[in-house]
Amino acid sequence: MLILSSCKKEKQQKELIKETYFQNVSVIESFVRFEKDTIYGDDLYDAISFLENLTNIKCSTSESYDPIIEPTEENISDWKKWYELNKTFLEYSDEKKVYLDKQPN
Numbered sequence: 001m002l003i004l005s006s007c008k009k010e011k012q013q014k015e016l017i018k019e020t021y022f023q024n025v026s027v028i029e030s031f032v033r034f035e036k037d038t039i040y041g042d043d044l045y046d047a048i049s050f051l052e053n054l055t056n057i058k059c060s061t062s063e064s065y066d067p068i069i070e071p072t073e074e075n076i077s078d079w080k081k082w083y084e085l086n087k088t089f090l091e092y093s094d095e096k097k098v099y100l101d102k103q104p105n
Helices: 002-032 041-055 073-089
Strands: 090-092 098-100
Touching: 002 041, 002 073, 002 090, 002 098, 041 073, 041 098, 073 090
Parallel strands: none
Antiparallel strands: 090 098
């Protein structure tokens, strides 16, 4: 019974991790693909920060005196590939945060 409960909890956590990860990707996709009339800057910034901090894959920026974050389809593709390569190493903490449990690819 305890093993079954533990497996169920682990499966729920993996689903929560995936949902959290791809909610952030979705915010960026909506911005890049102009899918929504309004995207709040804080939501976009938070999604980019989440993905950059977790994956260590930096978002594209404009090449100007004052660089502007400009997420691209390539960034989205890189973040999705990273997830597929590293999803087994992701954990969900009691503080409701996704983090890497082991060394990523």
